[in-house]
Amino acid sequence: MDWTRELDITDGVMYAGPRWLGSFSSHAAALAGLRLMRGDDGLVAGDCKALTADDLDLLEAIDADEE
Structure with missing residues (x-):
């Protein structure tokens, strides 16, 4: 998965354009996961x-996606 591409998060659901990637436990979890996978230096505990x-x-499964 190219984590640098534009991804949208709506109510804990992550999309790459119109493509559904997965539903996280919360909006905060989806944002934290995105920051983690992008290697964000501002990520905190x-x-x-x-x-x-x-x-x-879910992050692992999305990361394994080649599309």
């Missing part, structure tokens, strides 16, 4: 607390 084990699994 509070951001990571929003991520559940299922959210981390």
Whole structure:
């Protein structure tokens, strides 16, 4: 997955244009996951607390996507 491309998050759901990528446990989790995968230097521990084990699994699945 190219994490530098434009991605949209609406109510915890992540999209790449019109393509649905997945639903996170919360909007905060989706944002934290995006920041984590982009290697954001401003990521703080509070951001990571929003991520559940299922959210981390989803990030891994999205990352493995070649499209």
